[in-house]
Amino acid sequence: MFQLASRLARSTGGMSLLKRNCSSSTIPQYETLAVTVHSPFVYHVELNRPDRLNAMNGTMWREVGEAFRVLADDKDCRVVVLSGAGRAFTAGLDLSDPSVLMPSVEDDDDIARRCQAMHRLIRRYQDSVTSLEKCLKPVICAMNGPCVGAGVDIASTADIRLCSSDSWFQIKEVAIGLAADVGTLQRLPKAIGSRSLVNELALTARKFLSAEAKECGFVSGVFPDKESLMKAAFEMAASIAAMSPVAVQMTKRSLVFSRDHTVDESLEHIASWNQALLQSDDLMKSAMAAATKSPPPTFSKL
Numbered sequence: 451m452f453q454l455a456s457r458l459a460r461s462t463g464g465m466s467l468l469k470r471n472c473s474s475s476t477i478p479q480y481e482t483l484a485v486t487v488h489s490p491f492v493y494h495v496e497l498n499r500p501d502r503l504n505a506m507n508g509t510m511w512r513e514v515g516e517a518f519r520v521l522a523d524d525k526d527c528r529v530v531v532l533s534g535a536g537r538a539f540t541a542g543l544d545l546s547d548p549s550v551l552m553p554s555v556e557d558d559d560d561i562a563r564r565c566q567a568m569h570r571l572i573r574r575y576q577d578s579v580t581s582l583e584k585c586l587k588p589v590i591c592a593m594n595g596p597c598v599g600a601g602v603d604i605a606s607t608a609d610i611r612l613c614s615s616d617s618w619f620q621i622k623e624v625a626i627g628l629a630a631d632v633g634t635l636q637r638l639p640k641a642i643g644s645r646s647l648v649n650e651l652a653l654t655a656r657k658f659l660s661a662e663a664k665e666c667g668f669v670s671g672v673f674p675d676k677e678s679l680m681k682a683a684f685e686m687a688a689s690i691a692a693m694s695p696v697a698v699q700m701t702k703r704s705l706v707f708s709r710d711h712t713v714d715e716s717l718e719h720i721a722s723w724n725q726a727l728l729q730s731d732d733l734m735k736s737a738m739a740a741a742t743k744s745p746p747p748t749f750s751k752l
């Protein structure tokens with residue numbers, strides 16, 4: 451018991467709960483994103499080019515990666531709600547931005563050099579999308595209106611997908627001469643049960659509406675309008691933020707790892723991590739609260 455008490459004292463440190471629950475981070479400013487703190491530990495990342503339906507220009511591709519890499523290290527952030535400003539989640543790749551698919555060596559005569567530059571560009575865009583997954587804070591993707599092309603890549607990478615009833619989705623790449631290359635073809639088959647449906651959607655570029663998205667499991671909730679969607683997304687985010695951040699982030703790490711590995715490899719993975727995490731102060735505090743019939747504890751920051 452003495453050991454438990456001293457660990458509890460250590461975990462609360464000298465700081466007041468109020469101080470620990472308030473954000474003290476400085477949030478970078480972005481040109482194409484609005485990043486705000488919605489409530490304690492709940493961050494909101496908004497794709498913010500509403501007049502272009504949040505189409506992803508070169509700056510947005512770069513800033514999405516930068517923002518999620520910053521949030522990954524932000525101790526005040528435990529969960530992220532990702533949405534689009536205005537009437538769309540995103541209309542996908544910005545087709546009016548010439549730089550978006552043209553690396554700087556476009557006029558180089560040598561095909562090998564042009565290919566290398568294009569390869570680097572694609573890998574950069576892939577890294578931007580993957581940054582949602584590498585950030586161990588759960589990402590709730592709240593979508594309204596169109597979610598086209600790159601939007602499906604991003605949504606497929608999020609941990610939880612919700613949408614409003616007016617939303618629709620389209621893996622549009624084959625219709626504009628592209629094979630989707632930043633994550634949809636790799637992640638969507640693992641996000642929804644039917645590979646036949648994934649193949650159909652990717653090969654025909656047919657739109658699917660919110661009801662079908664729910665039926666096939668692409669989204670886990672459909673809400674009547676954007677207002678109720680955002681309310682539900684932030685409530686869900688707050689409930690995740692109230693959990694032990696150590697446990698939540700380990701759960702995300704394990705879920706992502708398990709998606710891409712065998713059950714046995716994944717069990718070994720969580721056993722290796724949990725040999726440390728089972729000694730967490732958060733577990734001790736929870737056990738103490740249960741034993742003393744106290745309310746659930748407030749967890750310290752990471």
Ligand SMILES: CC/C=C\C=C\CC(=O)SCCNC(=O)CCNC(=O)[C@H](O)C(C)(C)COP(=O)(O)OP(=O)(O)OC[C@H]1O[C@@H](n2cnc3c(N)ncnc32)[C@H](O)[C@@H]1OP(=O)(O)O
Nearest residue numbers: 501502503505541542543544545546596598599600622623
């Ligand atoms: C390495 C490669 C990495 C990633 C590759 C990703 C591939 C893709 O993302 S493929 C998908 C590309 N996107 C599209 O083809 C969608 C194009 N847009 C539309 O079809 C329509 O806008 C719509 C989504 C069906 C919505 O139609 P509507 O409601 O009638 O609005 P609009 O008047 O068309 O749009 C309003 C405003 O936004 C501009 N805009 C829309 N989409 C884009 C876009 N993708 N790129 C640039 N700009 C876009 C549109 O031009 C309008 O602007 P105005 O100035 O008002 O004309």
